[in-house]
Amino acid sequence: MRLLVLTASPRTPDIATALERLALLANAEIHVLDKKQQANLRPYLAPRELVRFDRVLLDVPFKRLRRQAALLSSISGLLIYEEDACQNYLDSSKWKGAFSRFYRALPGARIIVTGASVAGRLRKECLDVTFLPKGYDPRSIFNEGLCRDIELGFVGRTASAAYGGRKALLDRLAKHEPLRLLRAEPGDDYRRILNRIRFFISADVGLGEYMAKNFEAMACGCLLFAFRQGEEEEAIGLRDGEHLILYSSLDELRSRLSWARSNPEAVRDIAEAGRLFVERSLNHEVLGERLYSELSKPWPAFSELSFWARFRARFLI
Known part of the structure; x- marks a missing residue:
């Protein structure tokens, strides 16, 4: 060809x-x-x-x-x-x-x-x-085994009108939980911040698909909490409680965060399974x-x- x-x-x-x-x-x-x-x-x-x-x-x-x-x-x-x-x-x-x-x-x-x-x-x-x-680029995004000193984090844009649902949910969560809304330039800075986050809070509300940052966070070893997108999870092959944690409301997200804090071994297993999944299926x-x-x-x-x-x-x- x-x-x-x-x-x-x-x-x-x-x-x-x-x-x-x-x-x-x-x-x-x-x-x-x-x-x-x-x-x-x-x-x-x-x-x-x-x-x-x-x-x-x-x-x-x-x-x-x-x-x-x-x-x-x-x-x-x-x-x-x-x-x-x-x-x-x-x-x-x-x-x-x-x-x-x-x-x-x-x-x-x-x-x-x-x-x-x-x-x-x-x-x-x-x-x-x-x-x-x-997917994600395995040459620049990978797990470095750093100390995860940020419990709840999100890295990315919230200012665009298309991300209105994302901003609203993250702002509501931040009123109740120690969520850190972070920005980083692509490359080493971005990867290192992801490697410091224990629970990555994804809020792709209303977008109807998974943004790349979900898979980048998983590849860096974060446990991903992702807003349910409907048919997307099955189409990609993602399974709730095995590769990531899904939620459909703020109350459900907070409930599942409480569960994760009480089950550190399960958290490690899910995060590792998610990392292996994207490494196998969603790298560039x-x-x-x-x-x-x-x-x-x-x-x-x-x-x-x-x-x-x-x-x-x-x-x-």
Whole structure:
């Protein structure tokens, strides 16, 4: 397989490890694009360039792809990897509905999203969508065996409108428990803070999928307390009380925290099982292999697409 990969820099989280693994499996040419280059993909996707490739993988932020539908609609073998498609269904997001409109303009493309429920909703809109969960980079995120001097911690953003539910729950918890809301730059500082946290409090309320920080915390040996997402846990393979602790309300979270404080041996067992689970299933090398598997599947030729799909792509973008 001859593969063209266009990815973004800067990118958080960085999936370079996944793309390097993918390049070992496919004959890949990878271009890391700055913001200006991302906004104009035409030099990389000109017909004279595309004849060299069987597949094209785009890992570029939606806000820079969405205005290039006319260009992308004519590309065969196109796979888009998207980590923010949950915003398609968030009332608080300025991108609500925009992902659906964009994907409908690309009848020959396949889409990978990082939420099982999001994938299901997009498939109901007759879009070709696959679910792959987010993961973590084992080169920068790992258990260092440090003293866990922060009992309850959360590391990440709460200011965005999309994270309104997260902020509300964490603020309520902090009124009753010694929760520390922390920030850290990607890299060593972030890993070291995760390694100091005993119980990582995840609050992905209303997002419908698991953010990468859940798996990063597990990989660093934290016991993850995660807000239930419904079908996501089964789709990923996460089991409550075996890999992590789930909750659906503040009262349930506090009750399960009380149990954890009284059962240190069980806590160690669950945290270790969670670490081993993500190490085995959700590290970025595995993501690279799963991307290769998706890219290796047969692609419908444009001649096999319905008349209306081709009409929509050409005239209704």
